[in-house]
Amino acid sequence: MKYIDEFRSGKAAGRLKEEIAAAAAGRPMTFMEVCGTHTMSIARNGIREMLPAGMRLISGPGCPVCVTPNGTIDHAVALARHPGIIIATFGDMVKVPGSTSSLGQERAAGRSVRVVASTLDALELARNNPEMQVVFIGVGFETTAPTIAASIITAEQENLNNYSVLSAHKVVPPAMELLCRGRVAIDGFLCPGHVSAVIGSSPYRPIAEEHGIACVIGGFEGLDILQSIAMLARQVAGGDSRVEIQYRRVVRPEGNPAAVALMEKVFRPVDSVWRGIGMITASGLVMRDAYRRYDAAVRFPVTVEETKEAAGCICGSVLQGISDPRECPLFGDGCLPETPVGPCMVSSEGACAAAFRYRVSRRADIGQMHDA
Ligand code: SF4
Secondary structure, three states, X not given: OHHHHHOOXXXXXXXXXXXXXXXXXXXXXXXXXXXXXXXXXXXXXXXXXXXXXXXXXEXXXXXXXXXXXXXXXXXXXXXXXXXXXXXXXXXXXXHOOOOOOOHHHHHHOOOOEEEOOOHHHHHHHXXXXXXXXXXXXXXXXXXXXXXXXXXXXXXXXXXXXOEEEEEOOXXXXXXXXXXXXXXXXXXXXXXXXHHHHHHOOHHHHHHHHOOOOEEEXXXXXXXXXXHHHHHHHHHHHOOOOOXXXXXXOOXXXXXXXXXXXXXXXXXXXXXXXXXXXXXXXXXXXXXXXXXXXXXXXXXXXXXOXXXXXXXXXXXXXXXXXXXXXXXXXXXOOOEOOOOOOOHHHHOOOOHHHHHHHOOOOOOOOHHHOOOO
C-alpha cells in the first residue's frame, strides 16, 4: 500500500498546491489536458478546485471514443448490418450514438456485435468462426494502434482471412498543433502520458518551439498532475516553452521505438475528421498497401447513411476546450451516462462523463487526498 499512498499524500498535495500558487503569482494561465485518463483523474481528485484564482484547466480532445465522428459510427453500423459479419469492439463504442443508430441498438436488433477486451479476443473470435468475417472497430490513439497493428500481422502470419479492421485511429500531436491556432488561448499542455510512452517527447517540440506553448508529459495520479501543473506554471511564469517529462517512471524521451516501428509497418498517416474539430492533416492512420486486404473499409464496400449530428449536443465545443460540459443544456438532463446523447457522456474517459460522475463528490480542497 505504500506505493499507492505515496501518490495520494495530502501533505505532498498541499506543498504542490503552494508551489503552483507561488509560480503563478496571480497571473492568469490556461492549461489543457489532452488525455481522457487525465480528465478523469483531474475530476476524481478535485484538482481544479486546488488551483489558484486565474488558473484554468480545460479538457481537450483526449478521449479517442469522443473524437470519433458520427460518420465512423455510421460506417460500423452499416458493417454490422452486412450479412456474415461479426463486429468486434471495445465496450465504450457500443453505446456511442451514430446518426440514427448505434452498435448497441444493432445488437439489440439481432446483429452480431461482440464486446472484446483486446485484439487477442477478436483474433480468437475469427479463429472460432471461420464461416464469418470478423471486423474489429479500431478506435484509439498511438497507445492502441501498435496492438492493432500486431493483430493484423498475426492474422497475416496465420493466414487468417476472415479478420479485418475498420481503422479509425488518430494521432494526437497534429490535433494539438491545430488547437495552438484555435479560439482558446492555451499557455500549456498537459501532454498524454500513455501516448507519450509510445511516441516519446519529440513530437511535441514544434508546439513548444514554434507555437511557444509549454508542454509537460504527466502521469495520472493526483500528485503527478499537480506536479505537472507546477512545472507548466514555472515555464509560463519564466517565459519559457519546452517539453518536459514529469512521468519519468514510464515515459522516455525516445518513447517506445519497437511499438512505433510496428505501427509504421502497418499504418500510414492520412487526413482524418475529428468530431467537432473537422479535418486535420495527417492525423489518422490507415493500412499501408501491403495490408489493405485487412482494411474492412476496402474489403466490404457498404453504403453508409448520411451523417446527422445530435441536436443540442456541444461535444465539438467541449472537445476544443471552448465550452465546459456544464454549459451544455442537455448535461445531466436529456444527456445522462445511461442515456447519452453524445460520446463525451458515453466514454469512461469523456469530459461530460467525468463532470457528471464527480459533480457531487467533487471536493473543494486537498482533503480528498489522504496522508500516508
Ligand atoms: S452533455 Fe451530452 S449532449 Fe451535452 S455535450 Fe456532453 S455528451 Fe453532448
